[in-house]
Amino acid sequence: QKEVEQNSGPLSVPEGAIASLNCTYSDRGSQSFFWYRQYSGKSPELIMFIYSNGDKEDGRFTAQLNKASQYVSLLIRDSQPSDSATYLCAAPNNNDMRFGAGTRLTVKP
Amino acid sequence: EAQVTQNPRYLITVTGKKLTVTCSQNMNHEYMSWYRQDPGLGLRQIYYSMNVEVTDKGDVPEGYKVSRKEKRNFPLILESPSPNQTSLYFCASSLYRGNTEAFFGQGTRLTVV
Numbered sequence: 001q002k003e004v005e006q007n008s009g010p011l012s013v014p015e016g017a018i019a020s021l022n023c024t025y026s027d028r029g030s031q032s033f034f035w036y037r038q039y040s041g042k043s044p045e046l047i048m049f050i051y052s053n054g055d056k057e058d059g060r061f062t063a064q065l066n067k068a069s070q071y072v073s074l075l076i077r078d079s080q081p082s083d084s085a086t087y088l089c090a091a092p093n094n095n096d097m098r099f100g101a102g103t104r105l106t107v108k109p
Numbered sequence: 110e111a112q113v114t115q116n117p118r119y120l121i122t123v124t125g126k127k128l129t130v131t132c133s134q135n136m137n138h139e140y141m142s143w144y145r146q147d148p149g150l151g152l153r154q155i156y157y158s159m160n161v162e163v164t165d166k167g168d169v170p171e172g173y174k175v176s177r178k179e180k181r182n183f184p185l186i187l188e189s190p191s192p193n194q195t196s197l198y199f200c201a202s203s204l205y206r207g208n209t210e211a212f213f214g215q216g217t218r219l220t221v222v
Contacts, residue, residue: 008149034210034211041216042215042216043199043213043214043215043216044152044199044211044213045213046210046211049210088151088152090211092206092209096142096154096157096167097154097203097211099144099151099152100151101149101150101151102151
């Protein structure tokens with residue numbers, strides 16, 4: 001079973017801080033990784049994807065990928081209360097997508 | 110507006126009473142799938158479809174059926190629901206394969222009593 005693992009949290013950070021969300025995966029053949037955000041009671045929505053080693057930045061979000069360590073992370077700079085949500089890491093597995101259990105993030109004003 | 114539409118949003122039913130959750134997408138996506146989401150377990154795939162008349166089992170297919178007679182529709186059928194199928198269900202679609210960006214429906218919260 002090819003797995004995607006995340007710390008379930010909850011992770012709590014103060015407003016304005018950097019939130020760091022981590023994910024490990026078992027399939028060395030995975031080429032791309034996705035981060036979804038899911039607000040309570042809502043459906044997941046894609047916020048970033050990354051397929052190259054290193055960093056990818058989009059506004060306050062930075063995805064980091066280290067294929068040698070099979071590790072992908074999401075950094076949220078200047079965290080806002082509106083960032084409070086569950087963040088799901090996902091990796092392709094053959095014809096489908098395998099999701100982690102998600103990390104619940106709370107940003108406190 | 111590009112979207113995936115699920116119905117109903119909420120459903121309470123009794124054990125053994127057949128039900129269908131509908132899913133429709135207007136993006137001409139080839140790939141569609143169903144997930145269930147349970148606390149601590151994340152999203153688990155039930156069934157997926159790579160195109161019309163092509164369906165296959167995901168990780169947790171027991172107790173579910175699907176069909177893909179048209180490209181836009183992918184209904185989920187519970188022939189004889191049981192309480193352990195109480196969950197939050199999501200339909201999703203992707204352009205070609207499941208390893209690309211997935212667009213999710215609004216979710217269906219199912220309670221089986």
